[in-house]
Amino acid sequence: MPETVTREAIQTRVYDALEEFGAEKGDLAPEATFEALDVDSLDLVELGQIVQEEYGVELKGEDMPKLKTVGDAVDMIAERAGV
Amino acid sequence: MEKRIVITGIGAVTPLGAGAQTLHARWCGGDSGIADGFARCDDFTPEDHLPRKLARRSDRFTQLALAAGAEALEQAGWDVDAPPYDADRVGCIVGTGIGGIGTLLEGYDVLNEYGAQKVSPLAIPLMMSNAAAAALAMRHNLRGVSYAPTSACAAGAHSIGAAARAIAAGDCDAVVTGGSEAAHVSIAHAAFGQMDALSDSGISRPFDARRDGFVMGEGAGILVLEDADMAEARGAQILGEILGYGASSDAHHLTAPHGEGEGAARAIRLALKDAGLEPEDIAYVNAHGTSTPLNDAAETKAIKAALGDHAANVPISSVKSVIGHLLGAAGAVEAVATVLALHERVAPPTVGWEQRDAELDLDYVPDGPRELNIPNGRAIALSNSFGFGGHNAVLCIGASA
DSSP states (O other), X not given: OOTTXXXXXXXXXXXXXXXXXXOOGGGOOTTOBHHHHTOOHHHHHHXXXXXHXXXXXXXXXXXXXXXXXXXXXXXXXXXXXXX | OOSOEEEEEEEEEETTEESHHHHHHHHHTTOOOEETTEEOOTTOOHHHHSOHHHHXXXXXXXXXXXXHHHHHHHHHXXXXXXXXXXXXXXXXXXXXXXXXXXXXXXHHHHHHXXXXXXXXXXXXXXXXXXXXXXXXXXXXXXXXXXXXXXXGGGHXXXXXXXXXXXXXXXXXXXXXXXXEEOOXXXXXXHHHHHTTOBOSSOOOOTTBTTOOSBOBOOEEEEEEEEEHXXXXXXXXXXXXXXXXXXXXXXXXXXXXXXXXXXXXXXXXXXXXXXXXXXXXXXXXXXXXXXXXXXXXXXXXXXXXXXXXGGXXXXXXXXTHHHHOBOGGGHHHHHHHHHHHHHHHTEEOOOTTOOSBOTTOOSBOOOSSOEEOOOTTSSOEEEEEEEETTTEEEEEEEEEOO
């Protein structure tokens, strides 16, 4: 894990990923729901692959239903990354 | 057909560019989309045609189908997300030869290099052969019967035939149908090459004595078929009509057509019978014409066997002379090309045909487009498609009455 991981860095990485998945940049915010962003379970699996690679953090299938907003995901990743 | 089935929208993306009219105009102008032995849709940029998310969620074969579908629906005057009929009674049948082989291979490379954990969860839903049918159904809210016929190079024609049958049987009021293919990957090039199916010269010259195999292409063709009474009731512009459909199997060889074209001839006869027509009613044949030695010889025999003396009078041409072989999209793109040929009352040419093969003695329209001779007042054509596995599908298409 890189030494300089911060919550802001995680949020930026999550935003970049969601934008890559097709979400509009201007719609990205902690309170934005995945439903409103048209981000579905397949996207979240891809997000899980990215954060596994970047931060060594695992997001499992059973975690997905708990993630309603972008902030939920950033919180879970940050917590598991020990940030 | 037990009902009249009309064509109200057509769309195509081919190596000659995006757009059905582009295909027709450039084919008639003798332009070729073949370069260095392959025919690619080089100018096709998915983001120009599709929302970013949809483009990312689609293999190239699906992207091509979505672009062709958008063109066809717009021409039919349909809203993007609401067909003009009960959506539950609007089908979506879109075939392919191979499906998302590019996605499959990318996933396989990732698996081998990085392990299972890195394989994309999108790999299966993008590669599956029904992905294009699913994507069109979702994008346009088509809630009736939907699936993907896979019958190699006959898939596009089988799809249109099945779509027409679904309307004729009363299952659907309309069906969005066609075929798509994007198989320019090294394994396909190598494997077709090892079969001696691909042209060594890199030139597609159907029915010419020098023909030495097909040139691989890519692209998609989509048509909107509607129950004629309902289309007329809503004031739709009618582009043409599916008059008949015939399908058969050679039950002969995995790749080679029956030497006498027996199965192909049977499919032509079935299409004519379905349309209630005689050989003399046919003003044009849009041939399968792959430029392989075997197909073009067997197809010529089949046309002669099915049309009898009239075979010598009918102009026969192959669009594969300018776009190569679009495999599972071929039958659909060729149906689109046939609709426009009938509409313009012209037989487009078999571009590059120069040397007669002694056994291939029909009229392959070598010298540029030619006005159709239409004895009974209505321009009617056959569009032939034959696939590896011995699958034969023939459509009988009429100009708008």
